[in-house]
Ligand SMILES: CCCCC/C=C\C/C=C\C/C=C\C=C\C(=O)SCCNC(=O)CCNC(=O)[C@H](O)C(C)(C)COP(=O)(O)OP(=O)(O)OC[C@H]1O[C@@H](n2cnc3c(N)ncnc32)[C@H](O)[C@@H]1OP(=O)(O)O
């Protein structure tokens with residue numbers, strides 16, 4: 001903490017500065033931005049709440065389920081692989097002491113989604129928190145994509161999110177029950193990106209869906225928010241987007257905070273957005289990427305590589321220029 005002093009000598013405010021680098025003389029910014037693990041919200045923030053998380057058996061979905069469960073929620077996780085879901089559900093509930101149910105559901109199939117919701121209602125009721133996290137993706141030059149390849153991603157991401165949202169939304173409206181809906185998209189939902197075109201198109205569609213429903217379904221007590229994560233190591237993502245590991249270093253180099261995100265960091269943000277502390281937040285799109293997006297966007301940001309000596313020389317050249 002650092003105090004800002006007024007000329008009168010009075011302390012104006014306390015400002016929190018990032019922690020200093022771990023290694024002195026280290027040029028790695030990640031030393032300033034150490035991740036904090038553990039649940040951020042007060043214990044019991046989700047007591048008596050039911051959370052439904054698609055793709056909750058692995059990666060970021062698992063991390064979000066863990067934090068919600070630690071905070072007192074009962075959770076239902078759903079995806080295609082029941083064995084994976086059951087293992088995760090068992091591990092989380094044994095750690096937190098709260099129920100985690102595993103339900104098989106292929107979100108591409110609206111009837112399977114309806115059956116899954118029937119099962120959840122029979123087990124625990126309708127959810128208070130819905131997290132649309134399930135996704136599919138792979139890198140591929142677009143000219144190599146087949147129609148089925150396009151469908152394999154867009155069906156999970158856009159149609160899957162729509163089927164889950166429609167099924168639960170309609171039932172919640174009928175029951176006059178409010179809920180928080182959260183979608184996990186990606187930073188390139190906004191910019192688009194080559195080589196992951198079905199994912200970019202589908203995630204952009206999810207964002208349009210959630211922003212639209214934030215406007216339309218507030219009257220039913222429903223909030224809709226979006227997190228756009230930057231790179232966070234998970235087996236599912238990295239095995240399909242950087243299978244050889246070749247791109248990881250260059251990716252980290254362009255992130256101003258100098259490191260990948262951690263699943264637990266994303267999970268804390270998701271928990272906040274899904275909690276009563278965020279009851280005035282709807283229609284929000286939150287980029288959570290260590291600064292990667294703006295770093296890639298600014299035309300002059302590569303000048304970070306210019307050394308102090310080179311700056312001296314550049315300044316002299318610029319100042320020495322006369323006229324236009
Ligand atoms: C510049 C460097 C960048 C480095 C990046 C590193 C890290 C990440 C950083 C940021 C990430 C940002 C966003 C991330 C978004 C994500 O969504 S990550 C989550 C990824 N997780 C998953 O994908 C899990 C689920 N995925 C799957 O189950 C499968 O991958 C699939 C989506 C393909 C669906 O499986 P399935 O339904 O079983 O499909 P099939 O195997 O039958 O295939 C269907 C058709 O798709 C074609 N296909 C499959 N893979 C490829 C490929 N690699 N290239 C081309 N085509 C592919 C397949 O051939 C089938 O089509 P045909 O029938 O042959 O026509």
Ligand SMILES: NC(=O)C1=CN([C@@H]2O[C@H](COP(=O)(O)OP(=O)(O)OC[C@H]3O[C@@H](n4cnc5c(N)ncnc54)[C@H](OP(=O)(O)O)[C@@H]3O)[C@@H](O)[C@H]2O)C=CC1
Nearest residue numbers: 055058059060079080081106107134135231232234236237
């Ligand atoms: N990790 C990262 O760097 C980033 C991730 N994201 C997003 O975060 C979310 C989680 O990704 P991540 O944890 O990394 O990757 P994972 O591959 O671990 O997660 C994807 C999940 O989706 C489930 N899923 C896939 N297809 C279906 C389907 N048809 N029906 C139901 N569930 C399905 C999978 O389970 P199963 O196979 O059992 O069906 C899996 O649990 C995704 O929305 C992804 O787009 C966004 C930006 C960056």
